[in-house]
Amino acid sequence: MTPALRDLSRLCIHTATTKPWGIEEAVSRYSAAGVRGITVWRTAFADRGPAAAGRLIRDSGLRVVSLCRGGFFPAGSAEQRARAVDENRRCIDEAAELGAPHVVLVCGSAAGQPLEESRRQIADGIAAVLPHASAAGVRLAVEPLHPMYAGERSAVNTLGQARAICSQIGSPWVGIAVDVYHTWWDDRLEDEIRACGRDGRLLALHVSDWRTPTVDLLEDRGLMGEGCIPIRRIRGWADDAGFGGFIEVEIFSRRLWARDQARFLDDIKEAYLAHV
Amino acid sequence: MTPALRDLSRLCIHTATTKPWGIEEAVSRYSAAGVRGITVWRTAFADRGPAAAGRLIRDSGLRVVSLCRGGFFPAGSAEQRARAVDENRRCIDEAAELGAPHVVLVCGSAAGQPLEESRRQIADGIAAVLPHASAAGVRLAVEPLHPMYAGERSAVNTLGQARAICSQIGSPWVGIAVDVYHTWWDDRLEDEIRACGRDGRLLALHVSDWRTPTVDLLEDRGLMGEGCIPIRRIRGWADDAGFGGFIEVEIFSRRLWARDQARFLDDIKEAYLAHV
Numbered sequence: 001m002t003p004a005l006r007d008l009s010r011l012c013i014h015t016a017t018t019k020p021w022g023i024e025e026a027v028s029r030y031s032a033a034g035v036r037g038i039t040v041w042r043t044a045f046a047d048r049g050p051a052a053a054g055r056l057i058r059d060s061g062l063r064v065v066s067l068c069r070g071g072f073f074p075a076g077s078a079e080q081r082a083r084a085v086d087e088n089r090r091c092i093d094e095a096a097e098l099g100a101p102h103v104v105l106v107c108g109s110a111a112g113q114p115l116e117e118s119r120r121q122i123a124d125g126i127a128a129v130l131p132h133a134s135a136a137g138v139r140l141a142v143e144p145l146h147p148m149y150a151g152e153r154s155a156v157n158t159l160g161q162a163r164a165i166c167s168q169i170g171s172p173w174v175g176i177a178v179d180v181y182h183t184w185w186d187d188r189l190e191d192e193i194r195a196c197g198r199d200g201r202l203l204a205l206h207v208s209d210w211r212t213p214t215v216d217l218l219e220d221r222g223l224m225g226e227g228c229i230p231i232r233r234i235r236g237w238a239d240d241a242g243f244g245g246f247i248e249v250e251i252f253s254r255r256l257w258a259r260d261q262a263r264f265l266d267d268i269k270e271a272y273l274a275h276v
Numbered sequence: 277m278t279p280a281l282r283d284l285s286r287l288c289i290h291t292a293t294t295k296p297w298g299i300e301e302a303v304s305r306y307s308a309a310g311v312r313g314i315t316v317w318r319t320a321f322a323d324r325g326p327a328a329a330g331r332l333i334r335d336s337g338l339r340v341v342s343l344c345r346g347g348f349f350p351a352g353s354a355e356q357r358a359r360a361v362d363e364n365r366r367c368i369d370e371a372a373e374l375g376a377p378h379v380v381l382v383c384g385s386a387a388g389q390p391l392e393e394s395r396r397q398i399a400d401g402i403a404a405v406l407p408h409a410s411a412a413g414v415r416l417a418v419e420p421l422h423p424m425y426a427g428e429r430s431a432v433n434t435l436g437q438a439r440a441i442c443s444q445i446g447s448p449w450v451g452i453a454v455d456v457y458h459t460w461w462d463d464r465l466e467d468e469i470r471a472c473g474r475d476g477r478l479l480a481l482h483v484s485d486w487r488t489p490t491v492d493l494l495e496d497r498g499l500m501g502e503g504c505i506p507i508r509r510i511r512g513w514a515d516d517a518g519f520g521g522f523i524e525v526e527i528f529s530r531r532l533w534a535r536d537q538a539r540f541l542d543d544i545k546e547a548y549l550a551h552v
């Protein structure tokens with residue numbers, strides 16, 4: 001049994017989790033609540049820009065854990081794929097300005113072609129932006145997405161596939177983001193997390209919960225403890241594999257966005273200590 | 277490239293696909309349309325009972341391909357699991373009365389316990405009903421369900437897991453139902469289908485399509501050609517593995533159930549020849 005976490009020192013929250021808050025309110029609320037890290041969605045700094053958002057965050061005492069998100073490499077035409085590579089370079093620049101050590105990649109999938117072709121295009125896209133990433137000092141974290149997103153959001157649907165892409169590219173600037181929501185069902189998960197750790201590729205750990213029933217494919221995630229994911233057990237596997245980094249709460253939920261966000265933040269802290 | 281099917285000789289439709297029709301109407305409509313097989317959902321013969329439904333089907337010239345569905349073995353208490361075993365014995369009896377060569381198993385999952393415990397309980401449950409199945413001359417077809425159903429409908433989410441259960445039980449009365457909707461995302465699919473064929477376990481092939489976006493986890497499947505599943509390619513893998521049996525159209529869709537079912541049936545035939 002993995003022991004509970006004793007404090008909030010590894011707690012990070014994604015701006016998308018408390019979407020009704022703008023970034024200023026998120027930063028001041030998280031900081032006042034004792035949260036230590038923040039992962040910023042690109043939409044969150046639209047107005048002020050990444051450099052100013054980074055200063056705001058550092059001034060509050062929070063750490064920038066990650067920028068969400070790059071990726072979406074596959075497309076039917078070479079021109080579209082080249083545009084995606086350009087967009088990922090911009091995203092990497094923003095991460096550098098923000099002060100984020102890595103960009104999470106939602107790799108993409110093009111419905112009109114076989115998944116293995118999309119997977120090839122993903123590897124090619126990552127390879128194409130890699131020099132830009134290493135020059136900027138920004139790592140790329142491949143996030144396998146749940147198989148229910150294979151048709152449009154990501155053709156990378158298991159940790160095994162993410163590891164295969166990392167091995168193929170073979171750069172210290174490419175690693176993996178493990179999200180319990182996307183991966184909990186996989187009977188290879190424990191072994192794969194161990195292998196990610198052994199390879200030094202475990203860059204991020206995202207937590208939320210899987211509700212039964214789930215009524216929406218995108219925006220019905222649960223707060224930790226509201227669902228059936230063995231979150232603490234998976235977090236234990238990650239820590240046993242040498243992870244030890246920030247644990248990022250990433251919850252997309254219309255139900256929870258409709259709540260009073262200050263009380264929701266209290267509940268996140270409580271659920272984090274009780275279930276992660 | 278797998279060549280198209282040239283006729284409807286392998287076309288089977290599930291009663292749930294044309295849910296607005298009662299079994300009499302489904303049987304007469306399918307038969308008049310040149311469909312050759314029917315898979316019956318237990319709910320479809322509620323009033324007349326399985327033996328009379330079987331006679332109705334045989335008199336129409338259709339073949340009974342399968343009975344849907346048994347399973348749901350995992351549960352928190354031994355008493356509940358024993359009730360599930362009893363229910364599966366009743367389902368096997370109904371299949372025998374109906375004249376169905378096999379029962380499809382939606383294996384179940386109990387949210388309050390680890391998936392591997394549910395998987396053990398599934399293997400135990402199948403083993404418990406196996407003598408009843410062999411005595412009745414009814415095979416059991418383990419159907420891996422999409423990982424999005426791992427929390428409540430099936431802890432068996434890949435062909436690899438289904439094969440592991442079959443190997444563990446090691447009986448010719450247990451095989452596998454491959455549904456493209458549940459398995460298309462899996463990068464191991466081709467190899468796993470080949471292995472199923474080699475082991476003589478390929479009992480059924482279900483087709484439908486994955487729409488992007490999918491707006492409901494249960495009832496938003498697409499007609500073949502409406503989505504992104506490479507259906508013909510997967511059917512080719514199954515046939516190359518020695519399958520050659522009925523191809524079952526199983527589509528749950530509120531959108532399609534709301535249509536005129538006679539025109540929907542015409543579209544099924546057309547889509548079957550164009551995309552399967």
